[in-house]
Amino acid sequence: MQAMTSRKMLTLAVACALFTVNDVWAAVSVRDRCEQALTMMGVTTAERGDRGWASLCAGVIKNEPITRYGKWYGPGYWGGGEDADKAGLDAPVDSLDEVAQRHDYGYLVAEKYGKIYGKQYEYKLKAMADKVAVRDAMKLPEDPSQWEKVPADIEAAKRYHDRIITGFILESDIYKNLADATKVGDVVTSPFITMFDQIDYSHVPDLEKFDREVASYINGWKKDVAKHAEEDKKIKEMADKRKADQEKEFKEAELKEQADKKRAAREKAEAEAAKKRLEEKIKDSKKEPEEKPEADADKKKSYADMTPEERREALKNNDPEAWEAVKAGLTGEDKQADADKPDTEDEADAANPPPPSDADAEITPVKVTASGSMDGDYSAGGFTNIVTTTITVSFWNVGSQVPGYGEASLKRRSVASLNGVSEEESCGGTFSGGPNGVLSFSGACAGTKLSLRGGSSISADGVTLSVSNPDAFSAWEK
Secondary structure (H helix, E strand, O other): OHHHHHHHHHHHHHHHHHHOHHHHHHHOOHHHHHHHHHHHHOOOHHHHHHHHHHHHOHHHHOOOOOOOEOOOEOOOOEOOEOOOOOOOOOOOOOHHHHHHHHHHHHHHHHHHHHHHHOHHHHHHHHHHHHHHHHHHHHHOOOOHHHOOOOOOOHHHHHHHHHOHHHHHOOOOHHHHHHHHOOOHHHHHOOHHHHHHHOOOOOOOOOHHHHHHHHHHHHHHHHHHHHHHHHHHHHHHHHHHHHHHHHHHHHHHHHHHHHHHHHHHHHHHHHHHHHHHHHHHHHHHHHOOOOOOOOOOOOOOOOHHHOOHHHHHHHHHOOOHHHHHHHHHHHHOHHHHHHHHOOOOHHHHHHHOOOOOOHHHOOOOOOEEEEEEEEEEEOOEOOEOOEEEEEEEEEEEOOHHHOOOOOEEEEEEEEEEOOOOOEEEEEEEEEEOOOOOOEEEEOHHHOOOEEEEEOOOEEEEOOEEEEEOOHHHHHHHHO
């Protein structure tokens, strides 16, 4: 009973001591706090080297808050990210940041074994990771400019290098439990440490295996970085290609637009030029052809007017008229022709008398139409432009030989194939009558005279007009 009471009192005393632990921890000296952390890590005095505890615990001494450095140094910060399940892809910025990277993956190894063997294993391996971090950091030269990976900010690197325990260690779950000690000296024999000592660590990796596992994790991270870099490269290449294709398409569209504008301007100019030529052609067709006097030297002499020398030369040149004249002279046809030729105009009129009047009812007045067309090529610049001009003449077969039937009309219409532009012209006139009568026009066609040939055709401006109903002149043929 007495023993039981003593144990209860002892327990109560311990509990009271624990309630005052924060006050005790706050009273612990800076040196003692760092000493306790180094002791829990298992860092011996010899391993601390010439720098001693103060160089390892500079952050604690100065009471500096724990902040971030590089891409891996700082609580909850690894690889430039804060995702608790996956490290970021940013590489360490210098040699100290590489130490921080190994420390982060050391904790990952510890948590892996903790899930298998329990929390005690995890704490033991985290303490090992902390010891490795201190070891690797202390191997770096005091002057950061001598590091293998030189930092960009030498002073910042030196400061964070000296506060290695604050930055890597004192915020971990292990060292927070230092506050559970009843007094500073109990840390090495506290129940927390004793629990570690009672565990079978045969399954826990030794330091060499631990380093290998950490290196394996880092190699996996590097592969992941390389994979993402390759994916980013492909995405960038695709984006660059898409951008280049878009720029090419834009350039081609711009060039096509410029070419289309030039072609449209050229086509417009060519169409205007073709239209102008067409207008000039139509205008010229309306003009009365000028009768140019032929030089006497250019006039062809008849065989009768030729000198003997000229006749011989004409026969040498196979002039058909000269040979016809020789033939007529040999056969006597020329004399017969002279005998048949009427001496006066009255005799000529008697030889070709006009048809009887409508009153005699020998010839019935019939409306006659003659038409024909011709094409003119006004193409230019690769554009085809054919101008078709159609001439239509209307008149009565008896013409002015019968009162009231002497009127005639002429219609000229030109159409361009390029753009469908057309122009028309109409003129009035008279017809003398008969199969060989003469058409005379006035107005816009003033001075134009056309001769009917045999009641079947008319020659006008280089085009032959065909009479649609030549039977209208059959009475003259009887």
